[in-house]
Amino acid sequence: MSLLLAQVEIRDRSEDTCVSENGFCPDWIVDNFDRYVDPFFQHVLLTVVAVAVGFGIASTLAVIAYRHRWFVNPVIQVTGILYTIPSVAAFFLLLPITGRGFVTATIALVSYTLLIIFRNILTGLDNVPEETKDAGRGMGLTEQQLLWRVELPLALPEILAGLRIAVTTTVGLATLVFFAGAGGLGEEIYADIAFKSNVVVAGGLAVLLAAVLDGLILLFQRALTPWTRAVSAG
Amino acid sequence: MNISDSAQSSGPSPRPQAATLEFREATKRYPGQSEPAVNALSLTVPAGEICVLVGPSGCGKTTAMRMVNQMISITSGDILLDGQSVRERRPAELRRSIGYAIQQIGLFPHLSVADNIATVPRLLGWGRERIRARVDELLELVSLDAHETRDRFPAQLSGGQRQRVGVARALAVDPPLMLMDEPFGAIDPINRERLQNEFLRLQREIRKTVVFVTHDIDEAIKMGDRIAILQKGGHLMQYAPPAELLMYPANRFVEDFVGSDRALKRLALQRVRDVDLWRAPLVRAGEPTAEARAKLADSEVPYPLLVDGDGRPLGWLSERGLAGERVTEELRSNPEPRIELDDVLRDALSDLLADEAQYAPVVDERGAVQGVLSIEILSQALQTDPDQVPSGADAP
Numbered sequence: 280m281s282l283l284l285a286q287v288e289i290r291d292r293s294e295d296t297c298v299s300e301n302g303f304c305p306d307w308i309v310d311n312f313d314r315y316v317d318p319f320f321q322h323v324l325l326t327v328v329a330v331a332v333g334f335g336i337a338s339t340l341a342v343i344a345y346r347h348r349w350f351v352n353p354v355i356q357v358t359g360i361l362y363t364i365p366s367v368a369a370f371f372l373l374l375p376i377t378g379r380g381f382v383t384a385t386i387a388l389v390s391y392t393l394l395i396i397f398r399n400i401l402t403g404l405d406n407v408p409e410e411t412k413d414a415g416r417g418m419g420l421t422e423q424q425l426l427w428r429v430e431l432p433l434a435l436p437e438i439l440a441g442l443r444i445a446v447t448t449t450v451g452l453a454t455l456v457f458f459a460g461a462g463g464l465g466e467e468i469y470a471d472i473a474f475k476s477n478v479v480v481a482g483g484l485a486v487l488l489a490a491v492l493d494g495l496i497l498l499f500q501r502a503l504t505p506w507t508r509a510v511s512a513g
Numbered sequence: 514m515n516i517s518d519s520a521q522s523s524g525p526s527p528r529p530q531a532a533t534l535e536f537r538e539a540t541k542r543y544p545g546q547s548e549p550a551v552n553a554l555s556l557t558v559p560a561g562e563i564c565v566l567v568g569p570s571g572c573g574k575t576t577a578m579r580m581v582n583q584m585i586s587i588t589s590g591d592i593l594l595d596g597q598s599v600r601e602r603r604p605a606e607l608r609r610s611i612g613y614a615i616q617q618i619g620l621f622p623h624l625s626v627a628d629n630i631a632t633v634p635r636l637l638g639w640g641r642e643r644i645r646a647r648v649d650e651l652l653e654l655v656s657l658d659a660h661e662t663r664d665r666f667p668a669q670l671s672g673g674q675r676q677r678v679g680v681a682r683a684l685a686v687d688p689p690l691m692l693m694d695e696p697f698g699a700i701d702p703i704n705r706e707r708l709q710n711e712f713l714r715l716q717r718e719i720r721k722t723v724v725f726v727t728h729d730i731d732e733a734i735k736m737g738d739r740i741a742i743l744q745k746g747g748h749l750m751q752y753a754p755p756a757e758l759l760m761y762p763a764n765r766f767v768e769d770f771v772g773s774d775r776a777l778k779r780l781a782l783q784r785v786r787d788v789d790l791w792r793a794p795l796v797r798a799g800e801p802t803a804e805a806r807a808k809l810a811d812s813e814v815p816y817p818l819l820v821d822g823d824g825r826p827l828g829w830l831s832e833r834g835l836a837g838e839r840v841t842e843e844l845r846s847n848p849e850p851r852i853e854l855d856d857v858l859r860d861a862l863s864d865l866l867a868d869e870a871q872y873a874p875v876v877d878e879r880g881a882v883q884g885v886l887s888i889e890i891l892s893q894a895l896q897t898d899p900d901q902v903p904s905g906a907d908a909p
Contacts, residue, residue: 414619417584417692418633418682419609432623506623509666 304476312480315467319484322463325453326492329385330445333392338438340393341400342426351401358394366391366452370459384453384461391452392445399441403434436507439500443493450489454482464488531560531722532689534581538590541576541747550576551747553590558739560689561720565737567727568770573747574726578692581724582611594690609633612683612691612721616698618675620667620682626652627663630682637686651681654718656711673704680712684719694726709735730771734759734778742767756782776895780859785852785875788894790884793874795820796830800840805830814885816845818874824881826851826874848874852886862891 297304337358344350364372369387377383407430415425431438454465467481501508534557541551551573558564566574579585581592583604592599599607620629627648634644652659655677667675676697683691696712697705709732716723727733733740734755742750742758744766751763759775759782762768771778794808796817805817816829819842831845850864852875865873865888872887 408617408619408622410615410617410619411621412619413584413617414613414615414679415621415632417582417608417613417615417619419605419607419636420632421605424636429621429623433621435623504623506666506668509668 298474298476301473301475303479307476308480315464315480315484318462318464318467318481319488321461322450322453322485322488325381325384325388325456325461325463326446326449326488329388329449329453330392330442332385333389333445333449334396334442336389337393337396338400341397341404344397344401345404345430346422354397355394358390358397361390362394364390366455367458370456373459379460381461383459384456384463387459388449388452388456392449395445395448396438396441399437399444400434403437403441404430406437407433435504436500439496439503443496446492446496447489450485450492454485530689531720532595533560533593534558534564534690534722534724535593535596536577536590537593539577539580539587539592540589541573541580541585542588548746549588551580554743554747554749555590556741556749556752558722558724560722562738563716563723563725563736565725565727565733565740566743567730567733567737567740568743568750569745570728572743572745574728574743575694577743577747578694578724578726581690581692582608582613584608609636609686610688610690612685612688612693614679614683614691614693614696616695618679618699620675620678622667625664625666626670626678629667629678630685632682633685647685651684652678654684654715655681657681672700673708676700676708677711680715684721687719689722691721691723693723695728696725697732698727698729712736731778731781734771734781742770777859779895780862780891781857783858783894784854785856785858785861785886786854788858788886788890790875790886790890791872793818793882793885795824795882796840797822798840798842802835802838802840805835805840812885813887813889814872818848818882818885819844820882823879825879826876826882851876851880854878854883858891858894861886862888865891 298307340350340354344354366387369390370383373383373386377386411429411433412425415429420428453463454468456463457466457469464481464485468478468485471477536554536556538553538555539551540549540553542549554573554577556564566577568574576585580587581594581599583599583602587600594611621632624632627645630648630651631639631644634647639647648663649659652662657674657677662670662674662678667678670678676699680696683693697708700708713736725733725736727736737755739752739754740758741752744750750770751758751767753761753763756779758767759771759779762771762775768775791813792811794805794812794814794817796805796808796819798819809815809817816831817835817840819827819830819834819840821827826848827842828844828847830840831843834841834843836843850868850870850873852861852864852873854875854877856864861873865871865886871889872885874882875884875886877883
């Protein structure tokens with residue numbers, strides 16, 4: 280632990296400057312911005328990979344659970360337990376199996392997205408109006424065609440809402456994956472957690488990332504679900 | 514038939530016009546229930562006719578309809594479509610060949626009107642151009658402006674428009690059989706009547722075999738070529754054309770179900786043009802009075818009816834109008850109500866009663882007088898044998 284949490288000296292405290300007084304120092308930020316670029320992209324990668332893998336697993340589980348209701352409760356229970364394991368504990372539990380690094384971090388992050396995405400997809404599918412499904416079947420759509428052409432498209436608003444929560448949560452949790460040796464903006468935050476300029480830049484980048492990813496999904500949603508904004512003209 | 518012709522011209526698939534539908538002891542029994550939902554239902558719907566399944570809720574009418582396209586499986590017995598058992602066909606493939614319209618319509622909210630209508634054509638692999646042409650043709654057929662409606666989402670339509678799109682979607686591949694489950698049930702009375710009339714007009718063109726489910730006996734009488742009255746448990750009480758049902762209810766249940774006003778309901782089955790009208794003593798201003806008096810003597814009506822140059826009624830002439838050498842425009846009353854040849858007798862009677870009139874002029878589409886309808890004629894019509902009564906209000 281002491282090794283992991285060892286504070287790294289990233290500022291020169293010898294002189295009587297903004298930096299040594301621990302203020303908010305634009306000059307220092309401009310000079311040192313390079314150090315945040317790689318961790319930022321690590322953070323992006325961690326988030327995107329975790330949410331993508333989580334979405335793949337959760338959507339498969341949700342589609343199975345939608346057709347076979349008995350499957351719902353076991354999935355909710357298991358993903359619920361995964362969701363409650365403290366992330367730092369999860370890293371240490373995984374260390375003997377997957378070692379330090381990206382894989383361990385991703386496994387942990389993925390496990391936190393499952394419950395959110397699973398529940399949202401299932402809710403979305405459950406909210407498809409009964410008469411819409413009846414009309415689809417009555418016209419001769421197979422169950423498979425009904426799922427892909429009607430049910431999943433109609434569940435998109437809920438599915439994408441779940442994805443937005445998963446993304447913002449994951450950006451936050453990914454600030455802890457440096458405990459598993461996977462880098463990210465968290466490593467920079469903890470490099471000198473007492474230095475305001477550092478925390479503001481590293482933390483601010485994480486917040487910005489969350490906002491941008493959230494906004495991208497929102498744009499995506501608007502493009503994919505034009506019918507949700509269609510209001511009666513007559 | 515113009516529809517199938519134009520559909521055929523854009524693609525080479527042979528399409529049947531209408532199919533004969535036969536229920537043969539068709540039974541639906543749900544596990545754990547002592548009584549079957551539909552009990553040994555046997556009836557035949559001739560090709561091109563509308564068969565209305567009607568009865569109180571829980572009578573099994575919707576179940577019976579849904580057994581036809583295998584939305585509900587048949588426990589025993591069979592249902593034959595043009596002689597072929599529906600049980601021998603794959604459900605999805607069977608359903609694509611049967612039009613399906615339900616009360617809640619079930620339009621896909623995420624698809625445009627055009628894409629909704631194109632559902633079954635796409636499943637059958639039609640080409641793009643053929644689908645586009647068919648969509649526009651269908652929208653026109655159900656009285657919607659194709660240009661304006663095509664790209665809208667269902668949420669942007671009124672209830673009546675949505676229902677029309679639902680019917681268009683059900684007709685998309687020109688199926689030989691249509692199943693309609695209370696298709697106009699959720700529409701307000703005024704629009705329901707319009708949609709009913711539109712569908713009957715449409716049916717005169719397309720001549721589909723239709724199974725139409727409703728709980729409303731008036732709708733059944735209006736829409737059906739034949740009506741099957743079902744009692745709880747899917748027991749068929751009577752299967753007959755509307756006039757026969759009203760004239761000779763088979764049992765107490767049918768009698769109660771059609772209502773104590775069944776004699777009046779029969780008036781809804783006939784149109785004014787179907788009965789023998791009185792000859793109208795038509796006179797024009799300036800005509801010799803003697804001629805007018807001669808016409809009056811020849812007529813059941815006590816007063817001459819003054820008309821204009823095009824034969825449109827101006828009013829009933831008073832004695833003073835006949836006082837001189839020539840007819841003058843001295844009216845005793847206006848020619849209200851004005852009854853149209855296409856009105857059903859029930860509406861005509863209602864108009865007469867509303868105006869407290871014993872008789873009224875009947876006019877054609879151009880407004881010219883064709884005769885006179887009286888309370889007396891209506892009471893005679895009520896005594897007519899149902900064999901002489903057309904089987905539905907849609908009959909010409």
